Amino acid sequence: MSKVLIIGAGGVGRVVAAKAANNPEVFSEIMLASRTVSKCETIAKEVGQGRIQTAQVNADNVPEVVELIQKFQPELVINVALPYQDLPIMDACLETGVNYLDTANYEPKDEAKFEYKWQWAYQDRFKEKGIMAVLGCGFDPGVTSIYTAYAAKHHFDEIHTLDIVDCNAGDHGKAFATNFNPEINIREITQKGKYWENGKWVETEPQEIKKVLNYPNIGPRDSYLIYHEELESLVKNFPTLKRARFWMTFGQEYLTHLRVIQNIGMARIDPVKYKGVDVVPLEFLKYVLPDPGKLGENYKGETSIGCRISGVKDGKVKTYYIWNNASHEIAYKETGTQAVSYTTGVPAMLGAMMVLTGKWKGEGVFNVEEFDPDPFMEKIGDFGLPWNEKFDIDLEL
Numbered sequence: 001m002s003k004v005l006i007i008g009a010g011g012v013g014r015v016v017a018a019k020a021a022n023n024p025e026v027f028s029e030i031m032l033a034s035r036t037v038s039k040c041e042t043i044a045k046e047v048g049q050g051r052i053q054t055a056q057v058n059a060d061n062v063p064e065v066v067e068l069i070q071k072f073q074p075e076l077v078i079n080v081a082l083p084y085q086d087l088p089i090m091d092a093c094l095e096t097g098v099n100y101l102d103t104a105n106y107e108p109k110d111e112a113k114f115e116y117k118w119q120w121a122y123q124d125r126f127k128e129k130g131i132m133a134v135l136g137c138g139f140d141p142g143v144t145s146i147y148t149a150y151a152a153k154h155h156f157d158e159i160h161t162l163d164i165v166d167c168n169a170g171d172h173g174k175a176f177a178t179n180f181n182p183e184i185n186i187r188e189i190t191q192k193g194k195y196w197e198n199g200k201w202v203e204t205e206p207q208e209i210k211k212v213l214n215y216p217n218i219g220p221r222d223s224y225l226i227y228h229e230e231l232e233s234l235v236k237n238f239p240t241l242k243r244a245r246f247w248m249t250f251g252q253e254y255l256t257h258l259r260v261i262q263n264i265g266m267a268r269i270d271p272v273k274y275k276g277v278d279v280v281p282l283e284f285l286k287y288v289l290p291d292p293g294k295l296g297e298n299y300k301g302e303t304s305i306g307c308r309i310s311g312v313k314d315g316k317v318k319t320y321y322i323w324n325n326a327s328h329e330i331a332y333k334e335t336g337t338q339a340v341s342y343t344t345g346v347p348a349m350l351g352a353m354m355v356l357t358g359k360w361k362g363e364g365v366f367n368v369e370e371f372d373p374d375p376f377m378e379k380i381g382d383f384g385l386p387w388n389e390k391f392d393i394d395l396e397l
């Protein structure tokens, strides 16, 4: 029986709140707080089953978060606001001695850099305080990292190559929309690609490397090599990896819109003066694009995200594929949002459950692949994200 504070009331916050409300045996009291309190109230009303309290908080402001934590006294703070809020929320957790969990690594506002260095720097302070920070507990990072840990634990003596393959074959009927926060999503996709090979990072131009990959129940899709944050912690935690890459599918229509957005300067993250006011074009763009949390109603089709791994077991070369397919329509029916928010929110809730029930224990800052994957893997299917596996397959990579 534990109290939990969820910060962030977007698509992901909605799923975490709905799933936590559904599991009162672990989440005995739930507070959902965000910058715009009316969004928390809507979520509480629609999926809270009368079990969610709400509050307004600006999570960029450490004293405000500290005050809220002191008032509510949670055991864990689940941060599903934006990556910019990671450090202030971690500071507030340190000050109050409360555990922390998030789904995306910290990014400074003025630099699109996906690196763990800022959060890993909290290691000693979290340890000294006797609390834990769980980093990257969504789907990717999150479940993909746990799939890798599970494969390494049960199926390989050494893993040598890892390809994380992320396909969204859904159709929301809009000309252009992002599936999670547009600002964060566009920052991620417009940066250079990067992958790990033979002990060093290799950089590519954005979308320079493309392969057609086949996804279960979906078929062939154009897949582009992009950099994704979990690669950094996975190559550190699985040093036998000779190569680690991340692939994401994009349709031509999406890439054309993205190119135009960049060419006309709307992806800029530096401020421009508009009528005497500083405006960051990408921040403004977020307000005219569709809200990812509201795409669910007409969203059809599935996502398919997994890990394709090769390595050795008992001296023999072996290949392995583990994945989940999630349906936008089923996610919407259950939580009122689409599968990208769903596949992020469910693991965040389950990671929180792992911490609150003592299945994941520790003092300091951890990426999810550092924990025992088994208790998480045992439960994730029951909460809506069942996994499939195949051995000795053509990795296509």
Ligand code: NDP
Pocket (backbone or CB within 6 Å): 007, 008, 009, 010, 011, 012, 013, 033, 034, 035, 036, 039, 057, 058, 059, 060, 080, 081, 082, 083, 085, 103, 104, 136, 137, 138, 139, 140, 141, 142, 179, 180, 181, 182, 184, 292, 293, 340, 341, 343, 344
């Ligand atoms: P949204 O933009 O839909 O929601 C973000 C929420 O955070 C909004 O409610 C917003 O409030 C709130 N917020 C923003 N700034 C502050 C602040 N200063 N103080 C308090 N609240 C704030 O994003 P998503 O729900 O799509 O994504 C949430 C997180 O999940 C992001 O960090 C994203 O990167 C991550 N993510 C991780 C994935 C994974 O697989 N690991 C996949 C997808 C997303 P307001 O409504 O006022 O703007």
